[in-house]
Amino acid sequence: MTNVIAEIKKDYLYNLFLKGERADGRAFDQYREFSVERNLISKAEGSALVKLGSSQVLVGVKMQPGEPFPDTPNRGVIITNAELVPLASPVFEPGPPNETGIELARLVDRGVRESKAIDLEALCITPGKQVWIIFIDVHILDDCGNILDAASIGAIAALLTTKVPASKFGLGEDYPLPVKDIPIATTAIEFGDVIMFDPDSDEESIANTKLTVLSTADGSICGMQKSGTGVLRQEQIYRIVDIACEKAKEIREKFLEE
Amino acid sequence: MKMIAMDGSNISFFKEGLRLDGRRADEFRPLKIEVGVLARADGSCYVEMGGNKVIAAVYGPREVHPRHLQEATRAIVRYRYNMASFSVEERKRPGPDRRSYELSKVSREALEPVIFTSYYPRSVIDVFVEVLQADAGTRTAGINAASVALADAGIPMKSMISACAAGKVADTIVLDPMKEEDNFGQADMPIAMTPTGQITLLQMDGHLTKDEFQRAMELAIKGCRDIYEIQRKSLIEKYNQLGSELAVVQEAEVL
Numbered sequence: 001m002t003n004v005i006a007e008i009k010k011d012y013l014y015n016l017f018l019k020g021e022r023a024d025g026r027a028f029d030q031y032r033e034f035s036v037e038r039n040l041i042s043k044a045e046g047s048a049l050v051k052l053g054s055s056q057v058l059v060g061v062k063m064q065p066g067e068p069f070p071d072t073p074n075r076g077v078i079i080t081n082a083e084l085v086p087l088a089s090p091v092f093e094p095g096p097p098n099e100t101g102i103e104l105a106r107l108v109d110r111g112v113r114e115s116k117a118i119d120l121e122a123l124c125i126t127p128g129k130q131v132w133i134i135f136i137d138v139h140i141l142d143d144c145g146n147i148l149d150a151a152s153i154g155a156i157a158a159l160l161t162t163k164v165p166a167s168k169f170g171l172g173e174d175y176p177l178p179v180k181d182i183p184i185a186t187t188a189i190e191f192g193d194v195i196m197f198d199p200d201s202d203e204e205s206i207a208n209t210k211l212t213v214l215s216t217a218d219g220s221i222c223g224m225q226k227s228g229t230g231v232l233r234q235e236q237i238y239r240i241v242d243i244a245c246e247k248a249k250e251i252r253e254k255f256l257e258e
Numbered sequence: 259m260k261m262i263a264m265d266g267s268n269i270s271f272f273k274e275g276l277r278l279d280g281r282r283a284d285e286f287r288p289l290k291i292e293v294g295v296l297a298r299a300d301g302s303c304y305v306e307m308g309g310n311k312v313i314a315a316v317y318g319p320r321e322v323h324p325r326h327l328q329e330a331t332r333a334i335v336r337y338r339y340n341m342a343s344f345s346v347e348e349r350k351r352p353g354p355d356r357r358s359y360e361l362s363k364v365s366r367e368a369l370e371p372v373i374f375t376s377y378y379p380r381s382v383i384d385v386f387v388e389v390l391q392a393d394a395g396t397r398t399a400g401i402n403a404a405s406v407a408l409a410d411a412g413i414p415m416k417s418m419i420s421a422c423a424a425g426k427v428a429d430t431i432v433l434d435p436m437k438e439e440d441n442f443g444q445a446d447m448p449i450a451m452t453p454t455g456q457i458t459l460l461q462m463d464g465h466l467t468k469d470e471f472q473r474a475m476e477l478a479i480k481g482c483r484d485i486y487e488i489q490r491k492s493l494i495e496k497y498n499q500l501g502s503e504l505a506v507v508q509e510a511e512v513l
Contacts, residue, residue: 224462
């Protein structure tokens with residue numbers, strides 16, 4: 001399911017883009033205001049509510065001991081899930097996650113995993129028998145565009161507040177989850193050779209190409225995904241990657257200030 | 259055989275400048291493409307790339323079921339990437355999982371930009387890809403096979419799509435990583451593109467600096483261009499052969 005947008009609005013937006021403007025007055029590489037509220041779910045080991053413009057995403061982290069995967073007996077496990085619940089958008093439907101939800105969850109997961117933000121070996125309790133399992137659950141509350149970037153900010157923010165619940169399972173004192181990096185997802189859309197970051201839902205529904213770049217604190221790339229039925233040229237991709245790494249840096253800095 | 263450590267830290271990926279299977283860094287594995295391998299499908303293609311064995315079938319344009327999925331102005335494209343349970347070392351539980359949902363989505367989006375879907379409103383073009391044996395690079399092998407199968411089915415397309423991955427192992431950018439390099443390497447980046455250089459699929463995981471990323475991109479693009487030539491040849495070969503058979507039949511009729 002996709003948003004339907006009136007032709008006249010599409011025209012209006014496109015004419016604005018040609019003049020170098022956006023409907024809400026932002027520059028093409030400008031993010032909407034965002035805020036992060038931490039630890040508002042006391043039942044969760046860590047949580048964060050991210051507001052990116054009007055988009056709202058809640059991420060909760062739960063941890064419990066469990067069995068490791070047979071091929072990685074001394075490493076903890078990360079399981080990321082995303083719920084695109086019908087309260088968040090007229091086009092979300094109840095039922096098992098569809099491919100959009102699965103892609104979103106896998107991208108959030110890729111950011112955390114590939115940046116090596118979590119030291120999985122430190123989460124081993126008894127090699128081959130018991131390790132910590134981290135469940136990162138992304139709950140979309142209001143989809144006003146670019147929920148992926150909001151979810152990625154939410155995931156790392158929630159992990160940064162996470163306390164390993166060791167005492168609950170008789171495994172010693174609780175301690176904060178060690179987090180070593182802050183991976184940030186930055187998403188751009190392409191529309192008639194205009195590259196635009198942090199698209200709102202109208203912008204998302206008229207563009208048919210999206211590129212998400214996941215980057216780490218050292219300014220390198222730890223993941224990428226093109227999605228949508230459009231095409232991108234090599235130099236467009238390079239341009240997006242350049243701006244994306246810069247934007248991620250800004251977001252990371254703002255994030256650490258708070 | 260040498261034991262491989264769990265984290266692969268003691269593997270040496272290069273021996274005298276060559277990779278574990280004797281390739282140079284900028285070479286892809288032997289690629290074999292066979293067109294029209296299935297009788298029932300409208301178009302089909304079998305691709306072998308190194309240890310990967312992939313078969314693709316195209317059905318359609320045909321009626322959409324369930325009907326609520328149909329679009330009034332264009333054909334929809336469905337792509338199903340499926341791994342056989344015996345295709346990997348540890349038996350894979352049959353049926354779709356989250357990985358295959360994601361791969362199906364991005365693969366579909368890699369092919370859709372070149373298909374003239376507006377020619378066939380209210381219909382569906384189904385692409386089914388079965389991975390029979392996997393050895394890293396199945397999504398790109400699947401896209402290569404699917405693209406040839408679409409052409410074989412006579413689906414009008416702007417161009418072919420060719421796909422190839424580049425990766426990073428032991429700080430070296432390599433083309434078309436195989437299993438060991440994918441598992442224990444530092445990055446993997448599959449792309450798909452048209453012969454004119456429009457990129458329709460781009461994914462990446464691992465760790466690349468911006469400079470490494472650009473070098474990987476250049477290498478993968480070069481790989482796609484070479485693969486395109488092989489795809490093209492395989493189609494020409496099949497239809498040339500059909501053409502000469504037809505000529506024989508026509509000659510017989512004249513006599």
